[in-house]
Amino acid sequence: MCLGIPGQITELVDLDLLVAKVDIGGVKRDVIITCVVDDEHPAEECVGAWVLVHAGFAMSRLDEDEAARTLAYLAAIGDMDAELEAIRNIADALERSA
Amino acid sequence: MKYIDEFRDPATAKKLVEEINRLTSGMFPSTSLRERSSPLAERSRSQPLQVMEFCGGHTHTLFKYGIEGMLPADIEMVHGPGCPVCVLPMSRVDDCVTIAEQPGVIFTTFGDAMRVPGTRKSLLQAKADGCDVRMVYSPMDALTIARKNPERDVVFFALGFETTMPSTALTLLQAHREGLQNFSLFCNHITTPATMRAILTDPDLKLDGFLAPGHVSMVIGVHPYDFVTRDYHKPLVITGFEPLDILHALWMLMKQLAEGRCEVENQYARIVPEAGNVAGLKAIAEVYETREHSEFRGLGNIGDAGVQIRSAYAAYDAEKRFNLQAAASSHDPEHLKCAEVLRGVIKPWDCPAFGKDCNPQHPLGALMVSPEGSCAAYYAYGKLAKRKETA
Ligand code: SF4
Numbered sequence: 001m002c003l004g005i006p007g008q009i010t011e012l013v014d015l016d017l018l019v020a021k022v023d024i025g026g027v028k029r030d031v032i033i034t035c036v037v038d039d040e041h042p043a044e045e046c047v048g049a050w051v052l053v054h055a056g057f058a059m060s061r062l063d064e065d066e067a068a069r070t071l072a073y074l075a076a077i078g079d080m081d082a083e084l085e086a087i088r089n090i091a092d093a094l095e096r097s098a
Numbered sequence: 099m100k101y102i103d104e105f106r107d108p109a110t111a112k113k114l115v116e117e118i119n120r121l122t123s124g125m126f127p128s129t130s131l132r133e134r135s136s137p138l139a140e141r142s143r144s145q146p147l148q149v150m151e152f153c154g155g156h157t158h159t160l161f162k163y164g165i166e167g168m169l170p171a172d173i174e175m176v177h178g179p180g181c182p183v184c185v186l187p188m189s190r191v192d193d194c195v196t197i198a199e200q201p202g203v204i205f206t207t208f209g210d211a212m213r214v215p216g217t218r219k220s221l222l223q224a225k226a227d228g229c230d231v232r233m234v235y236s237p238m239d240a241l242t243i244a245r246k247n248p249e250r251d252v253v254f255f256a257l258g259f260e261t262t263m264p265s266t267a268l269t270l271l272q273a274h275r276e277g278l279q280n281f282s283l284f285c286n287h288i289t290t291p292a293t294m295r296a297i298l299t300d301p302d303l304k305l306d307g308f309l310a311p312g313h314v315s316m317v318i319g320v321h322p323y324d325f326v327t328r329d330y331h332k333p334l335v336i337t338g339f340e341p342l343d344i345l346h347a348l349w350m351l352m353k354q355l356a357e358g359r360c361e362v363e364n365q366y367a368r369i370v371p372e373a374g375n376v377a378g379l380k381a382i383a384e385v386y387e388t389r390e391h392s393e394f395r396g397l398g399n400i401g402d403a404g405v406q407i408r409s410a411y412a413a414y415d416a417e418k419r420f421n422l423q424a425a426a427s428s429h430d431p432e433h434l435k436c437a438e439v440l441r442g443v444i445k446p447w448d449c450p451a452f453g454k455d456c457n458p459q460h461p462l463g464a465l466m467v468s469p470e471g472s473c474a475a476y477y478a479y480g481k482l483a484k485r486k487e488t489a
Contacts, residue, residue, distance in 0.1 A: 003155050003339060004261075004313060017272070032238060035264055035378045052316075052369070055208070056236025057265040059378065060316050060369050073340055077162050086209060090235045094242050 004054040005074060005083055006067035007031070009046050018043055024053060025071065025084050029091055033058045107342070114345040115168050121352040122147065122172040146174040148304060149351060150442070152294065153311035154181030154470025155339050161479040163341040173348070176303070176442040179293060180311055181470040182258040183210045184440065185394045188430065190286055191216030197253055197284060197420050198229040204247060206240040207255040209233045214464050237269035237283075244273070244281040253416045257286045259293075260317040263405070264378030267385040270407070270414050284416035285407050288392055290314045291322045292403035296394075298330045302443050307351045308334040309344065312366045317382075319374025323362045331360050338366040385411060395430070395464060396440030436463035439472060446476040453477060 007024035009031075020043075022031040036051050036058045037043045050067040051058035062070070074080040125147075151157060157177045160166055166175050179185045191214050198205035198221065205221070212222045212233060225231035230250075234240050237254050244252035256266040266283055273281045290311065297303060310323055315336045326334045333354040337347035347365040354361060364370055385408060392404025407415040416422075430436050434456070435449035446452050446465070456462040458474050465471035469478070 029235075030238075032265075032268060034268055034381070035375050038376070052313075054313070055262055055265045056238045057268065059261075059264065059313070059375060062369070066368060069340070077158065086233075087235050090233065090239055093232075094239055 003074065004052045004059060005080070006050055006062055006070045007053050007058075008067070009033070009049050009051060009058075011047060012043060015043055020046060020058075022051065022053060022058065024087060025080065027084050027088050027091070029056070029087055031056055031058050035059050036061050110342055111168070111345055114342070114349050118173070118345070118349050118352050119170045121349070121356045122170050125172070125352075125356055146172050147306045147352075147355070148174050148176050149307050149309065149348065150176040150178045150297070150303075150305050151309040151344070152178035152180040152290065153309075153314070154178075154184065154468065154472075155311070155313075156309055156337070156344060157181070157472055157475055158470050159339055159341055159344055161475040164479070165341060165344060168345075169348070173352075176305060177472040177475075178297070178308075178442075179394065179397060179440050180259065180290070180314075181465075181468055182262075182288065183214055183468040184436075184464045184471045185288070185293075185396065186211070186214055186257065186286070186464055187393045187395045188215065188217045189393060191220065192218055193422055194221055194255055194284065195219055195224045195229075196422070197416060198224050198231050200251070200420060202249070202251050203230065204243060204250050204252045205229065205231045205255070206234045206237075206243060206252060207231065208235075208257070210468050211255055211257060213461060213467050215462060237266050238272075241269055241273055241278070241281060244278055245276075248280060250280060251419075252281050253420075254281075254283050255286070256283045259288060259290050259311070259314050260382070261311075261313045263287050263382045263386065264317060264375065267378075267381035270385050270411060271381060273414055274411065279413075282414045282416040282419050283407060285386070285405065286392075287386065288394070288400075288404045289402075290318070291325065292400060293394070293397070294323075294326060296397055296400045296403065297441075298326070298332070300397075300441060302441060305332060307332050307355065309347050309351070310334050310336040310362075312336060312338045312343075312369060315364075315366065315370045315374070317375050317378050319379075320362055320364050320370065320372045327360045327362055333360045334362050336362070336364045336366050336370055338369065384408075396437035430463060434463050436465055436473075439465055446473040447480075449473070453480075 007022040009020045010023050011021045013019040018034045020033045050062040052060040221231050240254035335347040335350045337343050386405035387408050388402050389404040389406040391399045412418050438444045461467045465473035
């Protein structure tokens, strides 16, 4: 819950609500980017940025090396598959219940 | 990708361990420290330095990489309560089950909380008994469920330290913006500095310093810890989750102790800005206010440690919506020693249930539920831990 997982912003979904698509280890999901947007980092320019995602919210920006390192670390401690699995399954379940 | 290995590079780790060793052996027994009336002056070789890693994520790293086994015997790691699932009292789980049992309710939660035992049952058992309990990855998923099920009452179980607080606060604000009538939060967030203060005033614990959580600090910044050095004269280093982060932070902490300094230092500056996350803190302040008392498993009631939803957003407060009475505090059954383990007074294997009727498949206590709980960590990596014990 507290570790978070790095992902890369691939597109802006909603500029008003600050929702972006983030690719997290190959799984795409909508993420709220309110906490990583400010005057220096406008939402319009966020595509391509690496962010640390906690519970569906981007909480910090990362450089690419840090993101790669964190992904490798999560894979090493074995937290990654379970987390990705959860993200994927829950996205599917929400989709199905539509 | 060359940086990836740098953080687990055995040569760097070895060097850091050597430096830590050098620093601690210089401290014991040190006349120069005594002369400087350092807090360490009273220590002797028989009393190792006690360093608490507050965060369950750090506990996990310590075990996974056998870091304790690398450290000199002069350093004892005390595992802190920084795993939100582990400090969840049974009475809160009971409240969750009570809400989930109401007709028409969809109860949503992070997966970690599903298996925490209550006095009656866990949420997983409630689900098996027919309640609509759903695991979500994000509080925003709960909002999606609420939009799709306007005739149902959707509740999200908001728990965790400051790391998850911006996400629930922003979700509530979004529900408010949309005017959603069927969404509420059952707020059980707790805050790190107040919990640390409770630990610092516990007479059973004599800590020499703290490793502070990286991702909580990413949200709250550096200064909320100032009281630890100012009022309690304990050095504190904010650190990341990589094994080398932790070794580096321990080295920084030992350096402070050896030099008689007492400061808040930030080893994890690459993620933790001094002022924290401004947008996140703004959302937290907008939605939450300090709660007078919060019950923690093992630590009892801690004043000002939890938050509740401000009255301006009462419509989204599950406590009000379901008219929850302040539940009587709950105690773990006598033979379960979760409270003592949580406070670092005993080790998990001193609990009679450890590894017998309490194991990760059938957790009796919350410390066995999450991989960040110290009982689960001792269970999974037990060999490493015991080697140190007998060394
Ligand atoms: S072994 Fe189980 S019952 Fe005993 S302290 Fe750990 S979690 Fe609690």
